[in-house]
Amino acid sequence: xxxxxxxxxxxxxxxxxxxxxxxxxxxxxxxxxxxxxxxxxxxxxxxxxxxxxxxxxxxxxxxxxxxxxxxxxxxxxxxxxxxxxxxxxxxxxxxxxxxxxxxxxxxxxxxxxx
Amino acid sequence: xxxxxxxxxxxxxxxxxxxxxxxxxxxxxxxxxxxxxxxxxxxxxxxxxxxxxxxxxxxxxxxxxxxxxxxxxxxxxxxxxxxxxxxxxxxxxxxxxxxxxxxxxxxxxxxxx
Numbered sequence: 001x002x003x004x005x006x007x008x009x010x011x012x013x014x015x016x017x018x019x020x021x022x023x024x025x026x027x028x029x030x031x032x033x034x035x036x037x038x039x040x041x042x043x044x045x046x047x048x049x050x051x052x053x054x055x056x057x058x059x060x061x062x063x064x065x066x067x068x069x070x071x072x073x074x075x076x077x078x079x080x081x082x083x084x085x086x087x088x089x090x091x092x093x094x095x096x097x098x099x100x101x102x103x104x105x106x107x108x109x110x111x112x113x114x
Numbered sequence: 115x116x117x118x119x120x121x122x123x124x125x126x127x128x129x130x131x132x133x134x135x136x137x138x139x140x141x142x143x144x145x146x147x148x149x150x151x152x153x154x155x156x157x158x159x160x161x162x163x164x165x166x167x168x169x170x171x172x173x174x175x176x177x178x179x180x181x182x183x184x185x186x187x188x189x190x191x192x193x194x195x196x197x198x199x200x201x202x203x204x205x206x207x208x209x210x211x212x213x214x215x216x217x218x219x220x221x222x223x224x225x226x227x
Contacts, residue, residue, distance in 0.1 A: 040220070040221075041219060042218045043116075044215055044216070044217060044218075047214075047215050100145060100169070101172055102159055103159065104158070105156075
């Protein structure tokens with residue numbers, strides 16, 4: 001089952017912050033975050049493994065709440081280059097093994113204006 | 115540049131035809147994943163190969179098949195094409211089977227007329 005992302009779209013001015021949420025009904029092993037610009041390949045941002053850790057990548061960070069099967073992506077002091085569609089991909093474990101199948105959310109469109 | 119290469123970049127063909135999409139993983143990566151991205155279905159997992167063996171299947175139609183060769187490149191074969199098969203097809207690679215970062219190639223845009 002597809003994870004649910006919210007909000008569906010965000011419009012920001014440069015320098016503003018945003019939070020994108022990803023929620024799953026299944027027990028997750030990991031959450032992967034990607035950014036995709038129109039017509040291009042998804043670009044990897046970060047991966048969070050179960051354990052609730054928070055990871056950072058420049059001004060982008062994320063958290064993973066294993067109990068709630070939720071992850072949030074935090075974008076601070078947004079830049080024009082942050083514009084794009086953000087996807088979370090969730091990975092579950094079957095029989096103790098993960099086979100790398102990522103199930104992606106529907107995406108959140110982020111637009112940053114000058 | 116992720117290091118994953120895909121050919122061709124664009125493909126235009128007619129309904130009923132068969133096409134082959136090719137993917138070369140990053141150097142050292144043993145896993146290849148295929149995804150389909152369309153406007154109505156979003157980004158969907160099709161199939162995963164690890165070191166030549168099929169490891170997981172997703173929503174892949176019976177008209178579609180894939181394989182991974184000894185040199186680790188992979189091909190996705192789409193046959194009896196329908197209008198609804200028009201989409202972006204991505205492959206991704208990772209060093210291991212699951213539980214790791216997947217790096218996406220630039221994609222092949224397929225248009226079925």
